[in-house]
Amino acid sequence: xxxxxxxxxxxxxxxxxxxxxxxxxxxxxxxxxxxxxxxxxxxxxxxxxxxxxxxxxxxxxxxxxxxxxxxxxxxxxxxxxxxxxxxxxxxxxxxxxxxxxxxxxxxxxxxxxxxxxxxxxxxxxxxxxxxxxxxxxxxxxxxxxxxxxxxxxxxxxxxxxxxxxxxxxxxxxxxxxxxxxxxxxxxxxxxxxxxxxxxxxxxxxxxxxxxxxxxxxxxxxxxxxxxxxxxxxxxxxxxxxxxxxxxxxxxxxxxxxxxxxxxxxxxxxxxxxxxxxxxxxxxxxxxxxxxxxxxxxxxxxxxxxxxxxxxxxxxxxxxxxxxxxxxxxxxxxxxxxxxxxxxxxxxxxxxxxxxxxxxxxxxxxxxxxxxxxxxxxxxxxxxxxxxxxxxxxxxxxxxxxxxxxxxxxxxxxxxxxxxxxxxxxxxxxxxxxxxxxxxxxxxxxxxxxxxxxxxxxxxxxxxxxxxxxxxxxxxxxxxxxxxxxxxxxxxxxxxxxxxxxxxxxxxxxxxxxxxxxxxxxxxxxxxxxxxxxxxxxxxxxxxxxxxxxxxxxxxxxxxxxxxxxxxxxxxxxxxxxxxxxxxxxxxxxxxxxxxxxxxxxxxxxxxxxxxxxxxxxxxxxxxxxxxxxxxxxxxxxxxxxx
DNA sequence: CTCTCCGAC
DNA sequence: GGGTCGGAGAG
Numbered sequence: 001x002x003x004x005x006x007x008x009x010x011x012x013x014x015x016x017x018x019x020x021x022x023x024x025x026x027x028x029x030x031x032x033x034x035x036x037x038x039x040x041x042x043x044x045x046x047x048x049x050x051x052x053x054x055x056x057x058x059x060x061x062x063x064x065x066x067x068x069x070x071x072x073x074x075x076x077x078x079x080x081x082x083x084x085x086x087x088x089x090x091x092x093x094x095x096x097x098x099x100x101x102x103x104x105x106x107x108x109x110x111x112x113x114x115x116x117x118x119x120x121x122x123x124x125x126x127x128x129x130x131x132x133x134x135x136x137x138x139x140x141x142x143x144x145x146x147x148x149x150x151x152x153x154x155x156x157x158x159x160x161x162x163x164x165x166x167x168x169x170x171x172x173x174x175x176x177x178x179x180x181x182x183x184x185x186x187x188x189x190x191x192x193x194x195x196x197x198x199x200x201x202x203x204x205x206x207x208x209x210x211x212x213x214x215x216x217x218x219x220x221x222x223x224x225x226x227x228x229x230x231x232x233x234x235x236x237x238x239x240x241x242x243x244x245x246x247x248x249x250x251x252x253x254x255x256x257x258x259x260x261x262x263x264x265x266x267x268x269x270x271x272x273x274x275x276x277x278x279x280x281x282x283x284x285x286x287x288x289x290x291x292x293x294x295x296x297x298x299x300x301x302x303x304x305x306x307x308x309x310x311x312x313x314x315x316x317x318x319x320x321x322x323x324x325x326x327x328x329x330x331x332x333x334x335x336x337x338x339x340x341x342x343x344x345x346x347x348x349x350x351x352x353x354x355x356x357x358x359x360x361x362x363x364x365x366x367x368x369x370x371x372x373x374x375x376x377x378x379x380x381x382x383x384x385x386x387x388x389x390x391x392x393x394x395x396x397x398x399x400x401x402x403x404x405x406x407x408x409x410x411x412x413x414x415x416x417x418x419x420x421x422x423x424x425x426x427x428x429x430x431x432x433x434x435x436x437x438x439x440x441x442x443x444x445x446x447x448x449x450x451x452x453x454x455x456x457x458x459x460x461x462x463x464x465x466x467x468x469x470x471x472x473x474x475x476x477x478x479x480x481x482x483x484x485x486x487x488x489x490x491x492x493x494x495x496x497x498x499x500x501x502x503x504x505x506x507x508x509x510x511x512x513x514x515x516x517x518x519x520x521x522x523x524x525x526x527x528x529x530x531x532x533x534x535x536x537x538x539x540x541x542x543x544x545x546x547x548x549x550x551x552x553x554x555x556x557x558x559x560x561x562x563x564x565x566x567x568x569x570x571x572x573x574x575x576x577x578x579x580x581x582x583x584x585x586x587x588x589x590x591x592x593x594x595x596x597x598x599x600x601x602x603x604x605x606x607x608x609x610x611x612x613x614x615x616x617x618x619x620x621x622x623x624x625x626x627x628x629x630x631x632x633x634x635x636x637x638x639x640x641x642x
Numbered sequence: 643c644t645c646t647c648c649g650a651c
Numbered sequence: 652g653g654g655t656c657g658g659a660g661a662g
Binding site for chain 1: 652653654655656657658
Binding site for chain 2: 044070174175176177178312313315316317318420422430431432433434
């Protein structure tokens with residue numbers, strides 16, 4: 001301001017340096033120019049059912065699980081329907097409400113889930129399946145990824161639609177209906193395209209020189225919801241590069257949301273900010289179908305209005321402990337507590353983390369979707385079950401459920417495989433037993449069931465197994481497969497077909513392989529043969545050569561040969577038209593996994609608060625007061641990667 | 643490994 | 652508030 005306002009070119013410079021601009025390029029978590037987005041599907045389970053059933057956006061709809069509501073769409077909310085009320089109350093409040101029960105597995109039907117009109121009466125014989133929502137989640141993620149990949153290559157007159165694989169934004173699937181995206185690399189690219197003057201300084205040595213001031217004096221925020229600026233900031237002030245970066249990020253997010261709507265008819269809400277914490281809080285501010293931008297100049301004002309218990313990682317006991325230690329839930333009041341004082345009640349690591357987080361400082365990375373680490377299938381029993389017979393039936397369903405998901409994860413191709421299987425059992429207490437999954441055997445449904453059965457009998461032998469109120473089966477300790485056969489990976493096999501496959505081939509696969517070294521090569525060949533036989537794929541040279549497989553082994557399942565074939569443009573694999581969609585899904589999953597493998601090396605764990613002293617808080621469910629801690633909304637759902 | 647706890651949705 | 656997850660620490 002002390003500068004003379006020369007009417008010629010201003011000497012005024014940006015608050016940011018070339019070094020900070022460069023930080024954008026490789027996803028530095030420290031640069032103040034960083035742009036992170038959080039995108040959240042609106043009432044996700046409800047939207048899935050709206051799309052599946054083809055109901056209009058104006059039709060009130062709720063998703064039912066037994067006698068509870070687990071998701072309520074936005075058309076139904078004005079009627080006062082919440083997740084807490086009963087089905088009968090909901091009907092009374094809104095006679096036109098569409099109530100759709102979640103899909104279920106049913107005893108004796110293996111891994112096939114289905115939507116059934118009478119599920120709500122069969123809580124004792126059915127188990128919820130989230131597979132339909134997982135499938136939709138995958139498609140949505142794929143669409144988002146494609147939108148990001150094509151950002152900026154659309155209107156360039158370059159008609160050759162090159163995939164443009166570079167500069168793919170880091171995309172972290174945070175749950176079944178949420179993603180984080182670090183937009184920094186894309187923003188960087190766009191910034192240099194739009195403002196060529198920024199390129200000049202990127203090569204020379206003077207990285208700490210200030211950037212020139214942005215040429216624009218007013219930014220067009222379109223339909224974004226802008227969080228009000230901090231006290232001493234004014235909208236009239238000229239924007240700096242962090243504002244411009246945020247605007248570009250906002251355009252990218254809008255294009256992603258538009259793609260999801262145009263292609264799949266899902267609406268979502270988004271938050272944009274300098275880091276994950278800000279973005280996450282922002283996405284919940286304006287729902288449904290809106291995006292909220294928290295500029296750096298607005299962070300203080302934004303955070304100051306929150307209870308810190310709404311910040312990620314502070315929603316549980318740690319948040320409670322902090323609340324009681326310092327006598328407030330408000331961020332604005334906790335800001336007055338000096339670091340030293342935080343340290344008197346919290347361990348150093350937690351204190352430092354907390355001190356920064358309430359000031360908007362969150363350097364956690366957007367982790368390209370980490371590989372799944374465990375899978376669990378569970379059922380609570382009301383009333384309890386009382387016999388091995390009953391329990392075994394559930395173990396069958398658990399095994400089928402988990403097997404289906406393992407297939408999606410690539411067990412058949414030997415890409416990944418769990419090492420351990422665990423059975424949890426609850427009477428008055430919880431107990432669990434686990435055993436290794438034998439290596440060198442093909443994992444299939446029957447094998448999982450046998451292992452589960454063994455575990456259950458161990459638990460029963462320990463005594464006091466009945467009545468049982470909860471049972472769950474999980475697999476964990478995944479390891480990367482040795483196999484990386486690209487040709488085989490080009491196939492997709494899953495569900496019943498996969499099951500049929502494994503059952504056919506299992507006797508040989510399991511009986512012939514010794515317990516010694518797992519013959520990975522041999523196993524891979526078996527898998528390859530099975531897959532090819534199933535699809536009746538007439539030619540795959542890579543596989544054929546590598547394995548020296550006689551062509552006569554191919555195409556032996558005759559009932560498949562008449563199905564119209566689809567040739568995948570990516571892997572030149574032929575699958576039935578019927579399987580095309582799932583094949584595409586499979587590619588998507590594979591891409592994500594590849595992305596994980598490539599990027600997991602370079603990413604560091606978040607600085608999560610250290611564990612708090614166990615003895616300091618009462619055990620059990622006593623820690624929290626009545627459920628009145630208000631999560632504003634966000635009705636449902638669940639789950640994650642994958 | 644087993645058991646327990648946390649946090650999220 | 653419960654069902655359904657994923658993850659990690661203590662011993």
